[in-house]
Amino acid sequence: MRQDEQVQLEKIIAERTSELQKTHEETLKLLHFLQIENEKRKQSEIALKKAVSDLRESEQKFKTILNFSPSGILLIDLKGKIKEISEIGIELLGASSRQEITGKHFLHFFSKNSKQIIKNIISLTISEGLTQENELILVKLDGKQMLGSVSTALIQDSDGKPSSYVVVFNDISQRKKQQLNQIHADRMANLGQMASGMSHEINQPLNIISMIMDKMLYDAKKGNTVNIAYINERADKIFENLTRIRNIIDHIRVFSRNQFDYIPTAFSINKGIENALSMFQEQFKHMGIAMYVSLSKQLPNLNGNIYQFEQVIMNMLSNAKDAVLDRKALESEDFIPKINIKTYKKRNRVHVEIIDNGVGIEEDKINEIMIPFFSTKEEGKGTGLGLSISYQIVKDMGGKIHVESSTMSYTKFSLIFITNDNGNGR
Incomplete structure (x- = not known):
């Protein structure tokens, strides 16, 4: 073989060897890549199996919660369709099976008056994440209604976007009746305690009538000439005071009536306070208690039961x-002794303040005074229910009670109600 052919052959062999080396390296890389991908696949399979297992476990826990929860639970999609319901929920809505409920729009189970309220609650749930203990009228499959306590929560997906809602509800019809019975019993106890005060309220106009009649009889016995204008003036005074007595008695009769069927309506806060004050004013004068009243004229009406509001003030x-x-x-x-009661509006809140310069409340007891049957009074002087009932009434009207006190100085009870009016009041 000639030398140039041998050189050419060696060159070809070197090129082929280089190519084989590259191919070998690429093959090794490919094998390494396949090994890694195979390991990833195995890990993915393990992760998938675990995810499936976790999902099943999660579903089982969810079903356990649904089946054993003491509350009715609805799982609702973003379109408002019911996707799942708890066993108690099925019973509360008067159904015999889950299929009778699922697939229906959740608004189907709320009364006409409650539909807009629950829509607002869902909107609030989107912005706030949850709402708690909203009192609404629910409608069962057979059309019967029940008073329900409804709480809602938002469920989000992995990206933080809303995916569904959870609605938790309970039938509180019996509990509400018990609360109303308790409120009525407390109202009657208040009337009993105020009997002496009401006697002062009635005695004053009676005394005025008595003095007018005595004067008229005195003039008649003396043979004084009595003209028509004189008689009309005295008669007007008599009827004015008779009307005052009648109004007091009528208000006591309505106030003491059971309020089970009362429909919440808009009422004047100041009117409710004035009605409550009318039961105390003469009694306070007799006891030497100075009463200061400052009621703002720029208050919006409050929605609720005016007689229960009066009960709180009393x-x-x-x-x-x-x-x-x-x-x-x-x-x-x-x-x-001084008692000051005033009302005012600040932004979208209405404030009612009752301030006294009495013995005050010890700091460690302020958080306990709203607890049923807790009382700072001596035994036999109070039921220990007044403030707890007042707290419930104010809460039902969408308000709250704030207490501030200093022993042997003062106590201030503030009732605060949120309104839809954002204007500033005085």
Whole structure:
């Protein structure tokens, strides 16, 4: 073989060897890649099996919660369709099977008056994440209604976007009746405690009538000439005071009536306070209690039961009266018992404040005074239910109670209600 052919052959062999080396390296890389991908696949299979297992476990837990929860639970998609319901929920809505409920729009189970409210609640759930203990009228499959406590929560997907809602509901019809019975019992107890005060309210106009009649009889016996204008003037005074007595008796009769069927309506806060004050004013004068009243004229109406609102004010005034009289018994004769009640509006909140200069409440007891049967009064003087019932009434009206006190100085109860009016009031 010639030398140039041998050189050419060696060159070809070198090129083929280089190509084989590259192919070998690429094959090794491919094998390594396949090994990695195979390992990833195995890991993915393991992760998938675990995810499926976790999902099944999660579904089982969810079904367990649904089946054993003491509350009715609805799982609702973003279109409002019911996807799942708990066993208790099936029973509460008067169904015999899950299929009778699932697939229906959730609004199907709310009364006409409650539909817009639950829509607003769902909108609030989207922005706030949850709502709690909203009282609404629910409708069963047979058309019967029940009073329900409804709470809602938003469920989000992995990207944080809303995916569905959970609605938790309970039938509170019996509980509400018990609360109303308790409220009525407390109202009657208040009337009993205020019997002496009401006697002052009625005695004053009776005394005025008596004095007018005595004067007319005196003039008649003396043979004085009595003209028509004189008789009309005296008759007007008599009827004015008779009307006052009739109004007091009518208000007591309505106030003491059972309010089970009362439909919440818009009412004047100031009117409710004035009605409550009418039960105390003469009694306070007789006891030497100075009463200061400052009611803003720029208040929106409040929605609820005016008689229950009056009951709250009467409870507050009764407690204030006891507090200032207790302090009066401990202070010198110069002490003047004072009770101040005022209303005002600040932004979208209406404030009602009852302030007294009585014995006050100890700091460690302020958080306990709303607990049923807790009382700072001596045994036999209070039921321990007044403030807890007041708290429930105010809460039902969408308000809250704030208490501030300093022993042997003052106590201030603030009732705060949120309104839809954002204007500033005084």
